[in-house]
Amino acid sequence: MGALSHIRVLDLTRVLAGPWCAQTLSDLGADVIKIERPDTGDDTRHWGPPYLKKPDGGDTREAAYYLAANRNKRSVTVDIATPEGQRIVRELAAQSDVVLENYKVGQLKKYGLDYESLKAVKPDIVYCSVTGFGQTGPYAQRAGYDFIIQGIGGFMSITGERDGQPGGGPQKAGVAIADLMTGMYATVGVLAALSHRDRTGEGQYIDMALLDVQVAMLANMNTNFLASGKPPVRWGNAHPNIVPYQTFQTSDGWIIVAVGNDGQFRKFVEAGGRAELADDARFAANPSRVRNRDVLVPILADMVRQKGKHEWLAALEAAGVPCGPINDLGEVFDDPQVVARKMQIDLPHPEAGAVKLVASPIKMSATPPEARTHPPMLGEHTASVLSDVLGYDDAHIAQLREKNVI
DSSP, X not given: OOTTTTOEEEEEOOSSHHHHHHHHHHHTTOEEEEEEOXXXXXXXXXXXXXXXXXXXXOEEEEEHHHHTTOTTEEEEEOOTTSHHHHHHHHHHHHTXXXXXXXXXXXXXXXXXXXXXXXXXXOTTOEXXXXXXSOSSSTTTTSOOOHHHHHHHTTGGGSSSBOTTSTTBSOOOOSSOXXXXXXXXXXXXXXXXXXXXXXXXXXXXXXXXXXXXXXXXXXHHHHHHHHHHSOOOOOOTTSOSSOXXXXXXXXXXXXEEEEOOSHHHHHXXXXXXXXXXXXXXXXXXXXXXXXXXXHHHHHHHHHHHTTSOHHHHHHHHHHHTOOEEEOOOHHHHHHOHHXXXXXXXXXXXXXXXXXEEEEOOSOOOSSSOXXXXXXXXXXXXXXXXXXXXXXXXXXXXXXXXXXXXXX
């Protein structure tokens, strides 16, 4: 029994931010009913290749992108543009604790599925809307794409190689961080609203915007600017205040060296056979190393290239110098720490036999998250949910199918 096994979530979201929130809630035990368009479903089902493979090597209909954010859910196909479909969603909302949606601002109102409409059928409902720019403000009607949000929200102004360096310029993150962080903030908001409801009986509306989240998550970079009035700049893999605190290329790969004090610097250069650098007045203390980084870093880079990645990591770990590899994902899932933490899981799948997924990182002693079921096939649970939750009989369900409502 998960911590949220008493909670039902009606998930009207698609792509990533909303589904990420819903999957987190489902990992914690919530019953998540995912509403999808008949025939097509969540956009990400088709965002491939790669697709999940069948045992014979052929592709299933499930893109790997979709698999990332939809386990533990029940898929129900409903055409919400029809009066019958709208009625189904309202009836499901009346049996739910939470509604998640990420439609354009105001779009669900014409279907009678906005907060005020669903609050009329379930007064204590917790209703969370996820949009690019929020429900208010001059950008509210714009479509919000993670890539664009990373630019507007300042992230790309501090990410990427330094201007004037080879490859210098703004760089987005390798994953959709604004979407993912919005999903996590939405999860926190939903849990807080449920706690409030449990104490007071009052539901509420949650307005989540990717841009708000992107701005908020810049953390100390925000306060650096607010305190100084000077916008931070890109430093690539270097650190503005500590040297050496960056990546280095070895003879066979890349490593990170994070020297935090002068003693660690000495141990670093001793491991590389360049102990004299620690006695050089230009490099002996960190302030001097920062002032002379353009002289020192090329020397260190040449030193590091003389040995392989694993040789360096073993030597630096033995010396107590903070370091780490830059792993590709094959190396990540082979890493003994990742293996020990059981971060890769296998679940049965009706077409593929099994699907490999990534476990929830939340470790709890009494109510741990659980990966119970595979990301559902499109409409896999339509009949069972309409029967079990709403009490529809077979004839009613067949009639809805005939009319293409489900």
